[in-house]
Amino acid sequence: MLARVANNLFWMGRYIERAEHVARYLNVNYFSSLDAPNEKSQSRDHVLHSLLFMANGPVEEDYELTEKNAFYDIGLNPEKLFSVLNCIKYARENANGARDLISTELYESINKFYHFVLNYDADFFVSKGLFDFTTQIAESTSIIRAKIRGTLLHDEVYAIIMLGVNIERATQIVRIIQAKYYDALKAQGGYDKKFSKSYEWTTLLKCIEAYDMMRRHYKKTPTSLSTLEFLILNPECPRSVMNSLVQVKNHINVLNEDKYPEKDSAAFLIGKTHAEYRYKTVDTIEGNIESFIEEIQDTLIDIAKKIEKEYFKY
Amino acid sequence: MATTQQSIFASYDKDPKFYDEIFDEKGNVKKVYQTLFDLYSGHSSQDFAKLNDKAKASFFNQGITFQVYTDQEAKEKIFPFDLFPRIIDQKEWDIIERGVLQRSKALNHFIWDIYHDKKIIKQGIVPLDLITSSANYLHQMIGVDPPGGIYNHISGTDLIKHSDGKYYVLEDNIRCPSGVSYVICNRTALKRALFGVFNHYNAHTVTDYAQNLLEIMESVKPRGVDEPNCVVITPGVYNSAYYEHSYLAKSMGVELVEGRDLFVENDFVYMQTIKGPERVDVIYRRIDDAFLDPLEFRPDSALGVPGLFSAYKKGNVCLVNAPGTGFADDKAVYTYMPEIIKYYLGEEPILNNVQTYHCSRPDELKYVLENIDKLVIKPVDEAGGYGISIGNRLTQEEIEKVKKTIQASPRKYIAQPIMSLSVHATYIEESESFESRHVDLRTFCLQGADKEFVLKGGLTRVALKKGNLIVNSSQGGGSKDTWVLKK
Numbered sequence: 021m022l023a024r025v026a027n028n029l030f031w032m033g034r035y036i037e038r039a040e041h042v043a044r045y046l047n048v049n050y051f052s053s054l055d056a057p058n059e060k061s062q063s064r065d066h067v068l069h070s071l072l073f074m075a076n077g078p079v080e081e082d083y084e085l086t087e088k089n090a091f092y093d094i095g096l097n098p099e100k101l102f103s104v105l106n107c108i109k110y111a112r113e114n115a116n117g118a119r120d121l122i123s124t125e126l127y128e129s130i131n132k133f134y135h136f137v138l139n140y141d142a143d144f145f146v147s148k149g150l151f152d153f154t155t156q157i158a159e160s161t162s163i164i165r166a167k168i169r170g171t172l173l174h175d176e177v178y179a180i181i182m183l184g185v186n187i188e189r190a191t192q193i194v195r196i197i198q199a200k201y202y203d204a205l206k207a208q209g210g211y212d213k214k215f216s217k218s219y220e221w222t223t224l225l226k227c228i229e230a231y232d233m234m235r236r237h238y239k240k241t242p243t244s245l246s247t248l249e250f251l252i253l254n255p256e257c258p259r260s261v262m263n264s265l266v267q268v269k270n271h272i273n274v275l276n277e278d279k280y281p282e283k284d285s286a287a288f289l290i291g292k293t294h295a296e297y298r299y300k301t302v303d304t305i306e307g308n309i310e311s312f313i314e315e316i317q318d319t320l321i322d323i324a325k326k327i328e329k330e331y332f333k334y
Numbered sequence: 335m336a337t338t339q340q341s342i343f344a345s346y347d348k349d350p351k352f353y354d355e356i357f358d359e360k361g362n363v364k365k366v367y368q369t370l371f372d373l374y375s376g377h378s379s380q381d382f383a384k385l386n387d388k389a390k391a392s393f394f395n396q397g398i399t400f401q402v403y404t405d406q407e408a409k410e411k412i413f414p415f416d417l418f419p420r421i422i423d424q425k426e427w428d429i430i431e432r433g434v435l436q437r438s439k440a441l442n443h444f445i446w447d448i449y450h451d452k453k454i455i456k457q458g459i460v461p462l463d464l465i466t467s468s469a470n471y472l473h474q475m476i477g478v479d480p481p482g483g484i485y486n487h488i489s490g491t492d493l494i495k496h497s498d499g500k501y502y503v504l505e506d507n508i509r510c511p512s513g514v515s516y517v518i519c520n521r522t523a524l525k526r527a528l529f530g531v532f533n534h535y536n537a538h539t540v541t542d543y544a545q546n547l548l549e550i551m552e553s554v555k556p557r558g559v560d561e562p563n564c565v566v567i568t569p570g571v572y573n574s575a576y577y578e579h580s581y582l583a584k585s586m587g588v589e590l591v592e593g594r595d596l597f598v599e600n601d602f603v604y605m606q607t608i609k610g611p612e613r614v615d616v617i618y619r620r621i622d623d624a625f626l627d628p629l630e631f632r633p634d635s636a637l638g639v640p641g642l643f644s645a646y647k648k649g650n651v652c653l654v655n656a657p658g659t660g661f662a663d664d665k666a667v668y669t670y671m672p673e674i675i676k677y678y679l680g681e682e683p684i685l686n687n688v689q690t691y692h693c694s695r696p697d698e699l700k701y702v703l704e705n706i707d708k709l710v711i712k713p714v715d716e717a718g719g720y721g722i723s724i725g726n727r728l729t730q731e732e733i734e735k736v737k738k739t740i741q742a743s744p745r746k747y748i749a750q751p752i753m754s755l756s757v758h759a760t761y762i763e764e765s766e767s768f769e770s771r772h773v774d775l776r777t778f779c780l781q782g783a784d785k786e787f788v789l790k791g792g793l794t795r796v797a798l799k800k801g802n803l804i805v806n807s808s809q810g811g812g813s814k815d816t817w818v819l820k821k
Contacts, residue, residue, distance in 0.1 A: 021589075021608050022606065023595070024592070024595055024606070116397075116576070117571055119397075119584070120566075120579075120580045120581075120583035120588075120590035121584070124396070124584075127396075127397060128395055128396050128397070131397040135394070135395070180608075275608065332608075333606070334594060334595055334606040
């Protein structure tokens with residue numbers, strides 16, 4: 021496979037995954053805030069800040085914080101690099117560059133998706149279409165994932181796409197944890213007055229579509245400890261950081277078959293990170309959430325850089 | 335039934351000046367189209383409007399589009415696809431197939447001769463200045479032996495049916511003829527939209543093109559290579575034919591590369607893969623000669639590969655088609671095609687050339703001067719449609735002027751009768767009915783070191799504007815699925 025095309029496939033995977041997380045966060049966080057049990061969680065500013073933070077980062081001071089502005093910028097604003105629209109646009113551009121390697125069916129599903137987003141009525145979206153739009157995004161990305169899994173050879177092409185998908189997934193999950201962590205700090209109270217029992221943990225789980233399974237696993241109301249353990253360390257939770265690391269490790273092994281990868285290779289760093297998380301316990305994270313977040317974000321960036329250096333040079 | 339028939343063909347013009355592919359002189363449907371016509375008449379005009387929308391959506395969703403740039407933004411458009419297929423019976427096809435193959439072979443002999451012994455010039459059959467004056471003649475190709483001795487692996491010959499009901503060759507394209515992917519898309523789209531029609535006819539498949547193209551490419555592998563690594567090179571995703579490039583690479587299962595993916599070391603060509611450099615042996619290039627190699631041709635080319643031509647000259651890589659074929663498919667050489675075919679193959683041409691009058695020959699000059707209103711006057715050494723006069727569009731004054739120009743330097747001019755393209759039933763959105771529109775036919779012919787292939791089908795291009803004779807997609811042309819019937 022051409023190095024340039026591998027780069028396209030990697031980013032195609034990342035942008036599709038990113039679009040889905042941003043859209044889902046917009047959907048779940050917004051709707052669950054409407055009847056949140058405490059005043060802060062219910063306040064519009066609080067939730068809009070959270071949405072913009074997750075999609076882009078801290079909100080600038082002079083930003084005119086209205087629902088319509090926030091929705092438009094996150095969903096459909098072509099001027100904002102972080103908008104869902106641009107994620108899908110870049111996903112498709114990257115798919116174009118690799119069009120000869122992916123299946124006709126996969127290309128068609130990405131292309132249809134792009135036209136759906138491109139032609140979505142912005143006025144309708146910001147006034148009435150939030151649920152419809154974000155739900156459609158989640159469905160279309162599911163279809164695309166199914167086409168990736170079901171119509172491509174499970175060879176290097178697949179491995180590269182899945183590396184992109186899983187590195188992005190881990191990145192976005194950490195991002196969502198970060199956003200909800202700040203929300204929980206700001207909005208303590210609800211069922212209980214404590215941070216560890218904030219309503220925001222429930223919302224966090226719902227944002228990752230992990231609430232039901234978390235309840236099945238722990239049989240208790242989520243706390244900061246159980247939520248972080250489930251979302252970061254549980255390898256059986258399909259969107260946990262740990263699960264993503266397992267996937268990344270499996271897929272890098274397709275590209276690098278060395279039993280003992282060289283110390284400066286991507287495979288080595290991935291193996292090392294995987295091992296570290298495998299033997300981590302949640303109590304070491306809970307007290308230092310901020311430094312954990314910073315550390316894992318840096319590691320994920322390093323992994324992506326190493327993959328780029330090793331495989332995408334042309 | 336009668337009323338629906340009337341409605342969907344109500345605006346169909348029957349103009350005796352043109353050859354009608356569907357209706358005979360008495361206005362009856364021709365035998366080969368009868369079944370199709372009956373089946374279509376069972377659909378209402380609303381059915382066709384719906385089918386037409388569905389077919390458009392299918393092309394759009396598949397991303398079979400090209401970009402149109404306006405002031406603010408780039409818009410994606412589809413090539414219009416027509417719901418009424420063209421049918422060519424076996425007898426007629428047999429002539430076309432043998433004819434385009436004959437031309438393709440003769441052109442290959444001709445190019446070899448011009449870049450080697452130039453016998454055809456020495457014997458005075460083709461004038462030397464015809465060749466050397468062409469911008470597409472490459473002195474770099476003199477004495478180069480391409481692998482397998484093949485220059486024009488891929489030829490696209492354009493045919494029309496004149497009012498006399500005979501096929502004529504309009505031109506041969508042997509640089510980078512495009513359009514074959516649309517032949518295949520059109521077939522897919524028509525089958526999806528009107529499967530109940532397709533199964534009443536026994537038409538040849540068109541999906542075997544890619545397999546044959548790959549075999550042709552493998553047949554011209556460089557010496558010493560067992561299993562050649564074949565690739566397609568494209569100018570990139572923004573090229574208007576990018577869909578075709580990616581389709582061809584995908585359907586052959588080979589890599590689609592850009593110039594920046596390739597490099598040359600010690601006169602061998604490599605591509606950058608995720609596992610390091612990998613040698614490339616045969617390149618189907620969809621980049622023009624001038625952009626192939628900045629060291630040899632245009633130095634400002636960012637699309638090509640520095641050193642590629644040198645690797646080619648050494649025989650370490652094969653380019654499909656060879657560089658420098660362009661002098662042989664221009665208008666001036668076209669007029670000599672009957673002589674070229676006779677000279678190299680010792681055969682009479684199977685397909686008609688449009689009758690050409692050389693003003694350098696006194697009796698032909700006399701005819702031309704007396705019949706300018708019925709002729710098209712073309713300078714032999716100009717390309718791109720410059721200096722052409724169409725007789726029936728000239729005023730008396732202009733005719734006199736043209737006459738003087740010709741008499742001043744008769745060697746510079748040729749004249750051809752004004753050809754009229756045949757008409758075919760074509761779905762027109764505005765009237766929601768079938769109307770008559772002009773069509774031509776592009777054929778696709780492959781030749782390799784040990785095999786040859788003509789795609790049984792082709793791209794029937796149709797001018798969607800009423801009365802328009804220009805079928806090019808840039809001028810608002812569309813295309814039709816083309817069925818070649820089995821015996």
